Amino acid sequence: MAKVRAERVTKVFKTLKALDNVSVTIDHGLFFCLLGPSGSGKTTLMRIISGLETPTSGSIFFDDEDVTGLSPSERNIAMVFQFPSIYPSLNIYDNIALAIRREVNSKQEERERVQWAASLLRIEEHLKKRYHEIDFGILQRVSIAKAIVRKAQVYIFDEPLSNLDTKLRESLRSEFQHIHREVGGTFIYVTHDQLEAMAIADKIGILRDGRLQQVGTPDEIYYHPLNKFVAYFIGSPTINFIDTKLKLVEDKPYAFVGNTYLQLDEKFKRALQSRMGKLENLQLGIRPHDISISTTPVADSIPCNVNYIESLGTSLLVELVSGPAAFKCLCDATLNIKEGMQVYAVFDKEHIHIIDPETEEVII
Amino acid sequence: MTSQPDTGSRILKIFPIILIFPAVALVVFLVIFPLIWALGLSFYSYNVLRGEPPIFVGVENYYRLLNSLDVWRRFVLTGQFVFYSVSIEFLLGFGLAHLFYNQFRGRRLAITLVTTPLLVAPVAVGIFHRYLFDATFGIYSYIAQLLTGQSVRILSQHPMFAIVFMDVWQWSPFMMLFILAGLEAIPKHMLESSEIDRLSPLAKFRYIVWPTIKPLVALALLFRTMDAFRTFDTIFTLTGGGPGTATEVLSIQIYRTAFQFFRTGEATALAFIFLVIILLLTNIYLRLARRE
Numbered sequence A: 001m002a003k004v005r006a007e008r009v010t011k012v013f014k015t016l017k018a019l020d021n022v023s024v025t026i027d028h029g030l031f032f033c034l035l036g037p038s039g040s041g042k043t044t045l046m047r048i049i050s051g052l053e054t055p056t057s058g059s060i061f062f063d064d065e066d067v068t069g070l071s072p073s074e075r076n077i078a079m080v081f082q083f084p085s086i087y088p089s090l091n092i093y094d095n096i097a098l099a100i101r102r103e104v105n106s107k108q109e110e111r112e113r114v115q116w117a118a119s120l121l122r123i124e125e126h127l128k129k130r131y132h133e134i135d136f137g138i139l140q141r142v143s144i145a146k147a148i149v150r151k152a153q154v155y156i157f158d159e160p161l162s163n164l165d166t167k168l169r170e171s172l173r174s175e176f177q178h179i180h181r182e183v184g185g186t187f188i189y190v191t192h193d194q195l196e197a198m199a200i201a202d203k204i205g206i207l208r209d210g211r212l213q214q215v216g217t218p219d220e221i222y223y224h225p226l227n228k229f230v231a232y233f234i235g236s237p238t239i240n241f242i243d244t245k246l247k248l249v250e251d252k253p254y255a256f257v258g259n260t261y262l263q264l265d266e267k268f269k270r271a272l273q274s275r276m277g278k279l280e281n282l283q284l285g286i287r288p289h290d291i292s293i294s295t296t297p298v299a300d301s302i303p304c305n306v307n308y309i310e311s312l313g314t315s316l317l318v319e320l321v322s323g324p325a326a327f328k329c330l331c332d333a334t335l336n337i338k339e340g341m342q343v344y345a346v347f348d349k350e351h352i353h354i355i356d357p358e359t360e361e362v363i364i
Numbered sequence B: 001m002t003s004q005p006d007t008g009s010r011i012l013k014i015f016p017i018i019l020i021f022p023a024v025a026l027v028v029f030l031v032i033f034p035l036i037w038a039l040g041l042s043f044y045s046y047n048v049l050r051g052e053p054p055i056f057v058g059v060e061n062y063y064r065l066l067n068s069l070d071v072w073r074r075f076v077l078t079g080q081f082v083f084y085s086v087s088i089e090f091l092l093g094f095g096l097a098h099l100f101y102n103q104f105r106g107r108r109l110a111i112t113l114v115t116t117p118l119l120v121a122p123v124a125v126g127i128f129h130r131y132l133f134d135a136t137f138g139i140y141s142y143i144a145q146l147l148t149g150q151s152v153r154i155l156s157q158h159p160m161f162a163i164v165f166m167d168v169w170q171w172s173p174f175m176m177l178f179i180l181a182g183l184e185a186i187p188k189h190m191l192e193s194s195e196i197d198r199l200s201p202l203a204k205f206r207y208i209v210w211p212t213i214k215p216l217v218a219l220a221l222l223f224r225t226m227d228a229f230r231t232f233d234t235i236f237t238l239t240g241g242g243p244g245t246a247t248e249v250l251s252i253q254i255y256r257t258a259f260q261f262f263r264t265g266e267a268t269a270l271a272f273i274f275l276v277i278i279l280l281l282t283n284i285y286l287r288l289a290r291r292e
Ligand SMILES: Nc1ncnc2c1ncn2[C@@H]1O[C@H](COP(=O)(O)OP(=O)(O)O)[C@@H](O)[C@H]1O
Pocket: A013, A016, A018, A036, A037, A038, A039, A040, A041, A042, A043, A044, A045
């Protein structure tokens, strides 16, 4: 296994810049998720790392060896595509065995490794079957088995679950961490599903329009997004953005939300001072989880009206309106509220972000 | 009053029959009727020129034909022609298809040029090959002379080579188009995944390329074999079956029997034997293709 490093990789298709100066280091043995909406360049980056595509500029390193000029087979990569790639004329066993034909020294070793991969993916019962005798979900398991059976420098999975239905996806997703521990290699896993990434990754890289937005652990990305896009893309239900302006009163920071001034933590003061007085036209970001509702007035709360209530089973997604501001809040289903009611929203101040909507940068 | 909807529905039932009647009639009178008539005729001794009434001879025509060494020789000759032509066409078409599978500048124009022989009328193909093979002025004869150092009269010395060459010239592009279509149907991600799996070029061909192109190759071979088997016009215009009977394939023999020797009954019998062979070939191919 290897440490993978992309250095200032740019890829231009005719006029379209699919990747723009992407640099990222993936430590060896890491489970790295590349996350981004479709069309953001994830597949292109994977194809460049695997050698199926050459970058317009920039380089790829495996353990400090420049592999940019090497072909996929010289790089020794294992890769799973969005669609199962099974050789139709061979049965499943032979399909998996073919992938390690160059690696094994004996039939015995081949059998052991195929068995090992098959049991890891729980497809032992299908080994003797042909391509057309098994369904799509199993086929994708076979593709994954074909990849992890290898002793490769890096294992790449390009949205391997996106064509499966929800149930299959969830069951396979939960197995992925186990698979990673057993295989013990560098995994790069591509997805557009942030829940999937948050659930399985050691580290996540977020790509948007060919630019890498942020790299970090799931917690870092969730709690400390670097920009508005990351804050928006991660987390479900989606984060609220509320127009706001800030001011300092008696050396204490306040944010204007709806029609109330809300006192902020001391830590905001420093950040605000660095803005040199530009305190208007900002946005306050807060996740629905971090807002609670009180039916009686409490200190430091924002009086609002309940606009509508959406039931999510054990919780309610409530839209609150306060003056010009509207935001959603997630609260317990046992809470006794009705649409049109006057309530009081309490923001968890630890988790408030202030965003400059012009640069989309998260100030704090 | 009550019969009104009844009449309406009866007209509705008859209407489609009226519509397809002309087509069916055409097929019956122009195809099926002559076929049956000819089948009947093959059991008679009959000569159109003499105009005498046909004499019923039973299976005599068939018996005589199947026991004639001459006819067997024609079978072998035709078989050789088909085998050489179709094999070379397959190999050439295969090579060309792989060439055109790559992208290069002027690829479309090159494909158009390579496939033009398909559009040339067979008689024209035969006639201009006669010029190309001409012992005195022909460019092919000239090339042959350059290569061998002596003057070669291809049409009289190597007539089989000439007719196979001509067939290959015209029909290799046909094979190429089929195989190219097969190659282009190979999913790109399969080729890429075989690259990732580090398969050898041979394994790539065996496990990805061949399974995808196989049905198309089978179809192309079927078409070409049947077609080559009944080739008439190109050979007839190039060599007329000669020299002697060196290139007299079955179709030309049938023609000669019918229209030069006017042994009409015998010719029809031969034509039916011919038909049965083609049907058998088709069936074998289809069965092979379906088993896959
Ligand atoms: N071979 C190609 N030729 C032209 N444009 C391409 C090609 N491959 C990808 N693109 C474009 O590059 C962008 C990124 O594509 P891709 O890497 O497939 O995104 P993702 O995998 O994140 O959905 C898209 O706008 C896509 O249309």
